[in-house]
Amino acid sequence: MFGLLADPIGQTTRLNVETSMTTITAAESVPVADPTAPLLSLRGVNKSFGAVDVLRGVDIDIRPGRVTALVGDNGAGKSTLIKGIAGIHSFDAGEYTFEGKPVTVHSPKDSNALGIEVVYQDLALCDNLDVVQNMYLGRELKKSALLDEDTMEAKAKETLSGLSVRTLKSVRTLVASLSGGQRQTVAIARAVLWNSRIVILDEPTAALGVAQTEQVLLLVRRLADRGLGVVLISHNLTDVFQVADDIAVLYLGQMVAQVEAKSVTNNQVVELITAGRSGDLGLKHPMADVIEEGASKTGGVSA
């Protein structure tokens, strides 16, 4: 856990033990009245761009301590949904509740204030800055007029080691020299730096190799184990089944199912993604009534 803290040139930053303890505790135990109650709920959310209805009556619950995988085909509306949650664009209709209270989220600032952090598909990192600078970019800590580098560095190390990230040699490494997995790690660490409650990751493993995917998934799991609500967008069902507690399936802008991962099979999820239904899960068959009628008729005849 302290591999990261080993300073290459032996200038270990003075770490105030007391502060570090309190911060870790605060991050680890998020006070929730009912541990299973959803942190964030959307009900009947609509979003259209011009004449195109991208989201239609979407419901979703994000619970603390659970990884909710958000799956769906290309263009199903996954990114649109999380951008709405993040406040990048607001929903046209529907309810947005946080901890049971209705809230209005119109800008990323609003969602940040609620403790919602998003790691976007196209990682917003600056290659020319180091890990600490990236983690604090736009929200730097100051001591009077100057940057409080010592505190930022210590807290960045603390956050990374709290996530058991051992692959980074130094938090003063330039991001340009990091591997894809390490960059993703930095982006995720930035998201949890702010006592966040919900972390949303848009395809965090898309560009990664096997080993690095494994690392990022472990990290995703660890976030949930700390009590955060985690949303993971992924096209890779192996990853989804490895790490997710719940699976939410978007099909052409409709939330066709939100189920526990262990209650469904890979094939069922594939069917839900591609056809919007699987057995009695998902959309009702458009001919369901006719079939039922037909079935009762034939039943009548044969009897």
Next chain:
Amino acid sequence: MTETSTRETASGGSTSRGAGAAPHTPARPSRAAGLRDLSNWADWAALVGLIVLVVIFQSLNSTFLSPGNIQSMLVASAILIVLAIGQTFVVATAGIDLSVASTMTLAAVVFGMVFTAGHGLPLSMAAAVVAGAMVGLVNGLLVARGRITDFIVTLGTLSAASGLALILSDGKPATIISAPLLKLSTGSIGIFGYSVIVALVIALIAHIVLFRTRFGTHVLATGGNAEAANATGVRTKRVKTWVYVISGVLAGIGSILLVARVGAAEPAANTAFLLNSVAAVVLGGVSLFGGRATIIGPVIGALLLTALVNGLTLLGVSQFYQPLSVGIVVVLAAFLTRFQK
């Protein structure tokens, strides 16, 4: 101080980089480390060049390193240092300020007008700085809000500012007689003339701003990846505006040093200052693509360019060869920067 050394180790610790790399990282650390070393070397091109020049000139003419000549070189470099620092902030955001020299000319003329009108030295100096800041603000707003290419905007203000200087002064220089100004250009502490002390103090402040403040980080972030910076809440437009204002303010301060040195406020074009300010920045290892900058680099770059001209003059080389030699040095430096990144 702790973080400087750590950071420099982080970016410069190329020797130990391969060792701790995870097994799954792409297996070409040695190549990367090699490029690293070259790029570090390119960062210090100005210093290496300066030392080489000093050695050559000193061996050809022993008065080159006499205290008197060192002092006059330092004084001669003061204005260029100030302008190059302003240019550095702009270039760090991936912009360029082609108007620095004409802004300085305009500010000098404004200085002359206010002084001639009898408003005294402090007010004249303030007016010069404000004039510079105004030109910078126009540049900044047009680049950041107007979304016009920096090159075109500052080319426009280059022309506009020198035109305005001619109009305001009616094309005539105004002689400035002021004891404190004379002191500024001739006084010294040891071998450091007052004007170069002013320049070095500005360099120190600029270094602190660039590396120790939120604004400085945002400047580098804007130059490195404006989109990412924006997404994380950095107000890149504001940052872009401010760097041009900084450049304008420093051009205003440069005009005070210029008026002090010349003893007059002239509407003369100072084209050499523009070229040399960009040259000093490039020599100093600042990336023209933005996001990568130091203050010490351009300062050394400015010293190098001044030493070059001074040394050639000492050797009795015709003035005509000076622009040629500056050009060669700059292109060589630009060639070295190919090894950056």
